Amino acid sequence: MASQSAIGIHDLSFATTEFVLPHTALAAHNGTDIGKYHLGIGQHSMSVAAADEDVVTLAAAAAEPLIARHGTDRIRTVVFATESSIDQAKSAGVYVHSLLGMPSYTRVVELKQACYGATAALQFAIGLVHRDPEQQVLVIASDVSKYELDSPGEATQGAAAVALLVGKDPALVRIDGPSGLFTADVMDFWRPNYRESALVDGQESITAYLQAVEGTWKDYTEQGGQALDAFSAFCYHQPFTKMAHKAHHHLLSTCGYDTDAVDVKRLIGRTTAYNAVVGNSYTASMYLGLAALLDHPEDLTDQDVGFFSYGSGSVAEFFAGRVVPGYRKHLRTEQHREAIDRRGTLDYAAYRELHERSFPTDGGDHPTPVQTTGSFRLAALRGHKRIYERR
Numbered sequence: 085m086a087s088q089s090a091i092g093i094h095d096l097s098f099a100t101t102e103f104v105l106p107h108t109a110l111a112a113h114n115g116t117d118i119g120k121y122h123l124g125i126g127q128h129s130m131s132v133a134a135a136d137e138d139v140v141t142l143a144a145a146a147a148e149p150l151i152a153r154h155g156t157d158r159i160r161t162v163v164f165a166t167e168s169s170i171d172q173a174k175s176a177g178v179y180v181h182s183l184l185g186m187p188s189y190t191r192v193v194e195l196k197q198a199c200y201g202a203t204a205a206l207q208f209a210i211g212l213v214h215r216d217p218e219q220q221v222l223v224i225a226s227d228v229s230k231y232e233l234d235s236p237g238e239a240t241q242g243a244a245a246v247a248l249l250v251g252k253d254p255a256l257v258r259i260d261g262p263s264g265l266f267t268a269d270v271m272d273f274w275r276p277n278y279r280e281s282a283l284v285d286g287q288e289s290i291t292a293y294l295q296a297v298e299g300t301w302k303d304y305t306e307q308g309g310q311a312l313d314a315f316s317a318f319c320y321h322q323p324f325t326k327m328a329h330k331a332h333h334h335l336l337s338t339c340g341y342d343t344d345a346v347d348v349k350r351l352i353g354r355t356t357a358y359n360a361v362v363g364n365s366y367t368a369s370m371y372l373g374l375a376a377l378l379d380h381p382e383d384l385t386d387q388d389v390g391f392f393s394y395g396s397g398s399v400a401e402f403f404a405g406r407v408v409p410g411y412r413k414h415l416r417t418e419q420h421r422e423a424i425d426r427r428g429t430l431d432y433a434a435y436r437e438l439h440e441r442s443f444p445t446d447g448g449d450h451p452t453p454v455q456t457t458g459s460f461r462l463a464a465l466r467g468h469k470r471i472y473e474r475r
């Protein structure tokens with residue numbers, strides 16, 4: 085049990101796109117009252133990928149600082165979680181492995197279960213570290229969220245990647261205790277192989293999400309988990325930030341608490357700052373919430389955080405983590421703020437043009453326009469192969 089409590093997240097870094105679309109521009113285009121976006125769903129802007137960015141370039145940008153700080157010697161596994169996959173066979177993680185110059189003695193694999201994939205990756209990583217505590221696992225969650233133009237989902241797009249280094253004696257968060265699990269076969273959100281944008285039944289997805297909150301909590305309790313008031317903060321999956329508040333209200337009333345008497349804003353508010361301006365980053369979303377919580381000035385040393393991870397379709401998990409003494413020394417708060425602040429603002433027409441872009445499927449040589457100023461870019465699609473470059 086002693087070794088079990090000493091495994092978790094040793095380092096965390098995130099990256100987002102070259103561009104951003106403010107919700108004011110979307111509201112001006114479609115005539116929506118901005119209050120619906122700012123208050124109703126809790127979103128202010130969304131990251132938009134440049135023509136030469138994708139889940140691989142975002143992932144490499146997120147993971148590069150971890151490799152620079154810790155090297156690659158102990159990383160024998162890379163798990164890449166995404167639901168905006170670029171290939172049906174090859175793991176996007178293999179491109180990242182190559183871009184980061186990682187050694188050949190590495191296993192690399194891609195995982196998928198909608199927005200839940202990164203939590204499966206984290207749990208599998210913890211299992212691998214138990215087996216050999218000298219090893220570390222690089223978990224990367226990377227997604228570009230894309231819904232149809234002029235659909236209700238359009239306002240909840242976004243894009244980001246989070247890289248987590250998982251190992252023993254973690255410097256940030258120990259993952260402790262049991263998990264509460266919940267799976268139900270529902271069609272709230274899905275993307276058939278032939279489609280670029282997801283299909284979603286928005287209201288159904290909110291209902292399914294709230295059922296999963298109840299289901300995971302019931303199982304967590306039955307597995308001997310902690311009481312609800314043991315937690316100082318909760319990181320929820322945030323398809324839009326208001327969802328985290330809805331979810332926690334639901335959990336409180338399920339558990340018989342008076343929701344007016346509990347300071348929900350205090351328990352959730354510190355996790356939403358990045359998601360509110362990045363938008364939905366699918367697999368990365370809950371871990372972006374963790375980044376915001378850790379980067380928040382309030383000290384969390386030795387405090388317990390509850391995590392609720394949800395992936396449509398649906399699979400969900402509730403688990404707990406304890407923030408490690410000294411964690412502040414290892415944070416990347418400046419880098420995270422810079423990743424958000426450096427984005428160039430698009431007008432609605434430029435966003436629409438990027439949204440509608442897709443590569444020809446003829447196998448020809450198709451260079452991409454140079455747009456990103458980041459370290460990694462998708463340079464071309466040539467003979468059906470994606471060509472990446474590192475600057």
Ligand code: COA
Pocket residue numbers: 117118119120121123124125236237238239240284285286287289290293323324327396
């Ligand atoms: N000022 C303040 N709030 C306003 C408002 C205004 N002018 N106009 C509307 N609102 C509120 C609504 O009351 C509602 O709040 P509530 O849910 O607390 O009742 C909220 O804004 C959203 O309005 P709604 O009419 O439900 O929006 P919508 O039909 O455009 O759908 C989503 C919203 C999130 C369902 C839609 O964006 C979507 O499908 N997103 C993708 C799927 C997703 O994110 N699912 C989540 C689970 S994974």
